[in-house]
Amino acid sequence: MKEMKKLLVLICFTVLTYSGMSAQSYKLPEFTKFKLDNGLTIYLMEQHDVPLISISAILPAGAIYDGDKSGLARLTALSLKHGTKNFTKSKIDETLDFIGAGVNVSASKEYATLSSKFATKDKNSVMTIVKELLREPIFDESEFDKEKSRALVELETAKESPKSVIGDYFDKLLFGDHVYSNSISGTKESLESITINDIKNFYNTNFTPNNAAISIAGDFNSDEMKEIITSLFSDWKKGTSILNNLASQPIIKLLSGQVLLVNKDDANETTFYIGAPGVSRNNKDIVAIQVVNTLFGGRFTSMLNEELRINSGLTYGAGSRFRYYKNGGAFYINTFTANETTEQAIDLALEVTNRLHTKGIDEKSLSSAKNYIKGQFPPRYETVNQLSDFLIEMFWYDFDENYINDFEKNVDGLTLEKAKKIINTYFPKDNYQIVLIGKASEIEKIAVKYGTVKQVDIKD
């Protein structure tokens, strides 16, 4: 039960929840928001339960800006910790380790984040480091070379686990030429082409205050924190280049089913996604979509898990999720099964999807999904890092605290009639985009049933 909070896990609401039977509805704790002159948005939320503080920063520096250097955003984020104007890399590592403070910098598809959690008493030393990491990295070349060679090895290692690589294959298939198909970790060729100058240029263009936000939640006094943060970040210069929103170009709608078969010679099971375009985070029906997905593939008794696991024992688990971005998203069913039951499992997953459309859902299962999603909601916002993450999510996707404060009301407001509309509008019924990772010699004949097949090898 080690804490493993990924910063801003792209809001996979499949495990979201909370209770309608509860009289108290959950509200987001109070916070203040202000903007520095350079455009940097700041959120402060006091929480005094434990003597801890969490900082989250978000910047438009994700893989969509990689260009032809796939993996650039991720390597840039990692390189921020290779030393700064006043701290060497080892000084940073030693200082943070000594006080048990964590600082993680990572890149996702659309943005980069920095997250840090530390004891209240250490706020001055940690925040000074955080400031330098964001504003004054020096990008040491020998450290960069080590980071790059580790990244190349990790790329190879990831191929030993179908679950770690299937997402990238799927995004390529679904998003085609759109920047949402960009892989965060990159490819061997692209990583090899990245130089320290690429990193510096990417940093200079994308790590600027005007399109960024920092949130701080935890055990501090807001007035004092406002002063600290203002003194650390107000003279951070605005960026000069204009960042185009590369993701705003339309995602081409696919008019036929496609299958990408990824051969893995030593596979004993087939890992697969069955997907289609999804929705963006600011979709007006987002809560309703989450409720319907809860009962379709977002919990243990969901339609998918019931058929593929509980009734048939074909798999350890089956589910579905919506992955949201700013300008679009993805929907997919995911599961895995033994080589010899591959066809049975795919057919069953498609049959369940078909049933969602033809038979729909009933009042009882809708109530159950509503209760579940409401009942499991409050624990999502229990820790200071969950809260600081939520604040920068609000910033990035441009929604407000009413997402939380009206969550229960919005869940309750979903009628059976509206749910039918949601299914019809957002859940696919044809033109499935399918990725199969498995032993091609045993499953290639099955693949052709579901669309035009393209085959690659996991080792390529």
Add this chain to the structure above:
Amino acid sequence: MKKLILLLLLFFNALTYAQMTAEDVKTFTLKNGMKFLVVEDFSIPNANMYLFYKVGSRNEYQGITGLSHFFEHMMFNGAKKYGPKIFDQVMEFNGGANNAYTTQDLTVYSNWFPISSTEVIFDLEADRISSLSIDPKMVESERGVVLSERRTGLENSPWRNIIQAVQAAAFIEHPYHWPVIGYEDDMKNWTQEDLERYFKTYYAPNNCVVVISGAIKLEKVKELAIKYLEPISIQPAPPIVYNKEPEQNGERRVSVQKDVANPYLVIGYHVPEAQNEDYYALSILSSILSSGKSSRLYASLVDEKQLATAIYTDYSESFDPNLFYFYISANNDVNETDLENAIYQELNKIKNQGITEKELQKIKNQKLIEFYNQIETINGKSNNIGTYELFFGDYKKMFQAPENFDKVTVEDVKRVANKYFTKSNRTVGVLKTNVEE
């Protein structure tokens, strides 16, 4: 979110926090021997219930390996009042979620629910603990599920393969010899009788500790426990596990073939159980070696020498003496023997020169932050209170842990490194593509 507590706090010194103390854990035991630990916490309108059963793969023998884990699955497959599939349906309809896990020592069930559903949760648990029905049809489909669980674990992680091989070599007589998931052939051949006997023996109220944290009063928990769980009959104590692993008197080496980009290395040294006096020093030693980028092994092997891409050590709580693990993934073009020797070099430095006071203080600081992180959520509270109660014999040890870590000296760390990190006490496993050379 704890607004009430926050108001009170304003009257106190800024340094005194609403920190949890041992007094915040209330306890009572039902007439049938079922022990309860309760933490009232009104920060969110939710609560949890963790049930710790003292049964794991340690209680199995060849022929029924994996049965503890399989049983964990069967506990969701129907009882007298709530038949097959109904347990989860009722729980989720009431806004609750659950999960469970099995280890070598324990089987743990957790329920997470809105406070309004508390009574339903008690009813569901009471039904399955008192009158589980083991339906042969459910046994068959669930067999497929655990076989898939085993397969997907092996498919997605080379570590599984090599860890199993190291355990099997390091433990010859003790049941830590086999994997928790079980042998594939045992998984296919469990009988109805095995299952029924297992349930009767181990799923007794007197073999279980229940931990509840959340927005509920102790009195309410007591009332529900008496109503729903006290009527379940006490059972004879389960047979004790008497096997002790004989002292290892020579290095053991295993290799495993799998197509991988680079070799994986697992090293295990026999070390004592959680209640041994060396526990705290060994736990600190593990952090010295691999916690953070300034740790000994990361700084040397990953950063400086670039022999490895990742390195972890693990020393976890257990009932019986277990292993202190090293997990290392080799870098490109690195000979795994060089990598292995580089590890021993680092261990020898600690054995000969010890560690610095500053390093020791670093780990103590980290342990304190870890403690805060654990008590930040109601789930962290329940899981940790239960862990200490089970493995250390008393939940109060959780609150004494910062103090117990603080007592450890640099000499203690050097002493345990010398005592346990010896060649004859270790098992080394290598997983790589070519094992014929």
